[in-house]
Amino acid sequence: MASIDYPLEHPKAEALTPEFSFSESLYKWVATVDHKRLGLMYVVSALVFLVIAGIMASVIRMQLAFPLNHVVGPDTFNRLFTMHGTTMVFLVGMPMVAGFSVYLIPLMIGTRDMAFPRLNAFGFWIFLLGGCLLYFSYIGGGGLSGDGSAPDVGWFAYAPLTEKAFSRGAATDYWALGVLLSGVGSIVTALNVIATTFCMRCPGMTLSRMPMFVWVMLIDAWLVLVALPPLSAAQIMLELDRHLGANFFDTQAGGSAVLWQHLFWIFGHPEVYILIFPAFAILSEVIPVFSRKPLFGRPAMVGAVTAIGFISLGVWAHHMFAIGMTSWSNTFFAASSMLVGVPTGIKIFNWTATMYGGKLRMQTPLLFCIAFLLQFLVAGLTGIMLAVAPFDWQLHDSYFVVAHFHFTLVGGLVFGLFAGMYYWFPKVSGKMLDEKLGKWHFWLFCIGFNMTFLTLHFAGFLGMPRRIYTYYPGRGWDAINLIASLGVIPQAAGILCFVWNIIRSSLRGIPAGDDPWDAWTLEWATTSPPPEYNFEKLPVVRSSRPLWDLKHPQDPDWKYE
Amino acid sequence: MTHEEHHGEAGERSQEAAIVLPGPTFWPLVIAFGITLLLAGIVTHWAVGVVGLIVTFRAAVGWWHNVIPIEEHEEVPIDPELRPAPIQVEQRSVVRLRAGESGHRVRIPERIHPYSSGLWGGLAGGVAMAAIACLYGLVAQHSIWYPINLLAGVVIPGMGDQTVEQLRHFQMLPFFAALIGHGIISILVGIVYAVILPMFPKYAPFWAGILMPLFWSGLVATTLSVINPVMNERINWPWFVVAQLGFGLVGGYFIARSTSIRTMQTWTLAERAFVEAPGLHQPDEGKHG
Ligand SMILES: [Cu+2]
Numbered sequence: 001m002a003s004i005d006y007p008l009e010h011p012k013a014e015a016l017t018p019e020f021s022f023s024e025s026l027y028k029w030v031a032t033v034d035h036k037r038l039g040l041m042y043v044v045s046a047l048v049f050l051v052i053a054g055i056m057a058s059v060i061r062m063q064l065a066f067p068l069n070h071v072v073g074p075d076t077f078n079r080l081f082t083m084h085g086t087t088m089v090f091l092v093g094m095p096m097v098a099g100f101s102v103y104l105i106p107l108m109i110g111t112r113d114m115a116f117p118r119l120n121a122f123g124f125w126i127f128l129l130g131g132c133l134l135y136f137s138y139i140g141g142g143g144l145s146g147d148g149s150a151p152d153v154g155w156f157a158y159a160p161l162t163e164k165a166f167s168r169g170a171a172t173d174y175w176a177l178g179v180l181l182s183g184v185g186s187i188v189t190a191l192n193v194i195a196t197t198f199c200m201r202c203p204g205m206t207l208s209r210m211p212m213f214v215w216v217m218l219i220d221a222w223l224v225l226v227a228l229p230p231l232s233a234a235q236i237m238l239e240l241d242r243h244l245g246a247n248f249f250d251t252q253a254g255g256s257a258v259l260w261q262h263l264f265w266i267f268g269h270p271e272v273y274i275l276i277f278p279a280f281a282i283l284s285e286v287i288p289v290f291s292r293k294p295l296f297g298r299p300a301m302v303g304a305v306t307a308i309g310f311i312s313l314g315v316w317a318h319h320m321f322a323i324g325m326t327s328w329s330n331t332f333f334a335a336s337s338m339l340v341g342v343p344t345g346i347k348i349f350n351w352t353a354t355m356y357g358g359k360l361r362m363q364t365p366l367l368f369c370i371a372f373l374l375q376f377l378v379a380g381l382t383g384i385m386l387a388v389a390p391f392d393w394q395l396h397d398s399y400f401v402v403a404h405f406h407f408t409l410v411g412g413l414v415f416g417l418f419a420g421m422y423y424w425f426p427k428v429s430g431k432m433l434d435e436k437l438g439k440w441h442f443w444l445f446c447i448g449f450n451m452t453f454l455t456l457h458f459a460g461f462l463g464m465p466r467r468i469y470t471y472y473p474g475r476g477w478d479a480i481n482l483i484a485s486l487g488v489i490p491q492a493a494g495i496l497c498f499v500w501n502i503i504r505s506s507l508r509g510i511p512a513g514d515d516p517w518d519a520w521t522l523e524w525a526t527t528s529p530p531p532e533y534n535f536e537k538l539p540v541v542r543s544s545r546p547l548w549d550l551k552h553p554q555d556p557d558w559k560y561e
Numbered sequence: 562m563t564h565e566e567h568h569g570e571a572g573e574r575s576q577e578a579a580i581v582l583p584g585p586t587f588w589p590l591v592i593a594f595g596i597t598l599l600l601a602g603i604v605t606h607w608a609v610g611v612v613g614l615i616v617t618f619r620a621a622v623g624w625w626h627n628v629i630p631i632e633e634h635e636e637v638p639i640d641p642e643l644r645p646a647p648i649q650v651e652q653r654s655v656v657r658l659r660a661g662e663s664g665h666r667v668r669i670p671e672r673i674h675p676y677s678s679g680l681w682g683g684l685a686g687g688v689a690m691a692a693i694a695c696l697y698g699l700v701a702q703h704s705i706w707y708p709i710n711l712l713a714g715v716v717i718p719g720m721g722d723q724t725v726e727q728l729r730h731f732q733m734l735p736f737f738a739a740l741i742g743h744g745i746i747s748i749l750v751g752i753v754y755a756v757i758l759p760m761f762p763k764y765a766p767f768w769a770g771i772l773m774p775l776f777w778s779g780l781v782a783t784t785l786s787v788i789n790p791v792m793n794e795r796i797n798w799p800w801f802v803v804a805q806l807g808f809g810l811v812g813g814y815f816i817a818r819s820t821s822i823r824t825m826q827t828w829t830l831a832e833r834a835f836v837e838a839p840g841l842h843q844p845d846e847g848k849h850g
Contacts, residue, residue, distance in 0.1 A: 525571035
């Protein structure tokens with residue numbers, strides 16, 4: 001083993017990184033195959049789409065703030081919620097999955113790049129162009145007949161509503177094709193992640209020593225690989241129906257009215273886990289570092305994630321209790337859905353146990369993690385409520401469902417992503433994010449989020465259906481909707497704090513150093529931001545916390561693992 | 562280039578001048594653009610699709626040339642400016658927590674109350690509760706049978722049709738129904754108390770004696786209209802809560818003062834396998850309680 005005693009003072013060499021002109025640096029970005037640049041482009045595009053989708057959501061809440069309001073008309077409203085949902089899932093969630101994976105995994109497993117660097121670039125560009133194609137529908141969606149603009153069929157685009165007879169114009173085609181393209185990007189990136197984690201780990205990095213982040217994202221990549229092709233297939237079938245007269249979903253020609261629902265939710269339910277896994281992955285890194293304790297129950301965590309991955313493939317029809325399945329199907333899917341609660345509970349307990357007795361550092365990343373734990377718990381419990389088929393018959397397609405999945409995807413995923421961004425921003429940029437602005441961001445966003453979505457559970461209980469563009473006064477929904485809409489203000493203010501924090505800190509933030517959090521995984525062993533080659537020498541590791549071993553040679557982890 | 566040169570401790574420096582990485586290429590971008598145009602042709606004009614096809618094909622050829630016959634690489638010079646600082650050895654030493662060390666609990670719970678204490682505690686609490694309920698009957702209706710008859714309304718239909726005068730008198734069937742029901746529930750709740758009492762980190766008597774009866778009262782308050790409409794119409798809530806607290810305090814006291822025993826998890830493997838050998842068993846209090 002080589003030693004790490006080398007002179008601290010090295011002859012000050014001339015900087016070898018030359019200054020680039022604008023066109024040169026543009027070439028550097030568009031032609032890059034570097035996993036860090038691609039990861040960064042993923043996350044930045046996702047943030048841009050997040051802001052767009054957030055503005056759409058704000059308009060939706062403005063329209064619903066008062067009964068019989070007239071901010072937008074019904075057609076625009078349908079397009080807004082369709083584009084909001086589609087954007088959040090396919091153009092915010094999925095690129096965040098990909099961005100965090102491709103940026104961090106090579107660093108964490110001690111290698112220089114992904115297994116397929118060019119495929120990595122292709123995955124990013126096809127996602128971005130797919131997103132652009134979807135948004136081009138605002139211009140081209142009218143098609144030859146000039147009907148419609150953006151898609152208005154909801155993010156799950158139920159056939160036969162999407163058939164030519166009911167969705168005229170080209171809007172639905174833009175939805176299918178744009179999402180299909182970005183799905184291709186997700187599939188190739190998942191392949192890349194799997195190949196990278198299986199083939200490129202540095203010496204000594206056995207699967208059992210792999211950082212928990214990498215474990216979760218590996219299972220996530222498998223889920224993408226299994227779950228996305230059914231959606232792509234369904235979208236191709238839909239295009240065949242619409243353009244070549246196939247009749248997969250056309251009931252009058254012998255097609256099936258529920259086939260789309262099955263195919264969509266075979267993708268759609270695992271998709272929920274595909275989206276929440278990055279948050280799981282981030283929490284599993286942030287909570288130990290900010291509690292100054294190793295992750296509690298590591299093997300159980302790996303087992304739980306794997307179990308969630310498998311079980312989530314067998315629960316899809318809980319989205320379809322209302323279509324009138326046999327009671328055997330209802331029972332099966334209710335039971336399997338509840339089963340997911342077991343491994344999820346294990347994870348929540350383990351994160352809590354990691355914090356228990358730890359030396360907590362109450363900084364912004366940990367705050368977001370704590371809020372995640374509480375909010376995701378609520379989301380899980382309402383999920384189990386909805387898994388009870390008769391309960392679901394009552395509240396299906398109501399605002400209770402809307403509140404439930406926003407607790408999962410915003411209270412869970414988005415909070416987790418924010419934790420991750422505050423945690424890794426110093427590594428990516430070399431600058432610290434401002435802690436004070438971070439706290440403002442956290443509290444404003446947390447309060448606003450709960451104002452909007454806690455209250456909407458009650459709108460659902462009181463019978464308010466989702467996707468209505470307005471409602472009559474006096475049904476008991478007025479105050480709830482007003483509070484929910486007012487919650488947008490603190491949320492938007494929180495996001496503004498975040499954006500301002502990023503801009504200000506990138507320009508003149510405090511230099512972060514290589515390892516500002518005193519963390520234990522390999523990405524903190526290199527410079528911030530890391531050089532193109534990540535590590536001069538590929539590291540050799542002997543435990544799941546290689547940096548701990550180097551910092552505590554008297555008491556390394558490998559003695560105990 | 563030896564193997565030694567490529568691998569080292571995390572953050573270690575290399576003697577090499579440059580590192581070989583895959584070279585930049587814009588063909589992945591172009592092929593993605595081509596495929597997008599190809600699909601956009603479906604919804605715009607066939608000519609768009611044809612252009613997309615041509616672009617895709619050209620980009621595919623370009624991409625092949627990136628990797629065939631040999632993969633294109635670039636040499637990235639190692640920039641001494643970008644070297645990470647050496648990893649500092651932590652000066653403070655680490656004390657490993659040893660299982661069972663001063664105040665550290667090996668498993669949760671390390672010691673438990675025997676189930677029998679829950680049984681007896683439940684019965685004692687049940688007696689205390691019944692006494693308070695009868696006292697309420699005496700004060701409010703001048704009859705100890707009144708609350709007993711009300712309780713029997715859970716299982717006996719038609720109690721709701723009785724007048725207050727009838728409810729004041731002793732009735733054989735309702736008396737036994739109430740006695741058996743009250744006894745069984747008291748024992749079950751007592752056992753639940755005994756099982757969960759060691760799981761509370763602190764102030765266990767407080768939780769068991771006061772908070773749990775309050776939770777229990779809340780549970781009954783929300784469900785009573787369904788399980789016992791007769792009682793729901795006539796119940797006096799302050800007295801009810803006091804009776805619950807009586808149960809909690811007396812039962813909790815009985816359970817808490819029982820000798821606790823070690824959980825089986827803390828035994829050694831040999832002990833758990835019931836291997837009999839000299840010196841194996843610690844001279845400990847009754848662990849088989
Ligand atoms: Cu689901």
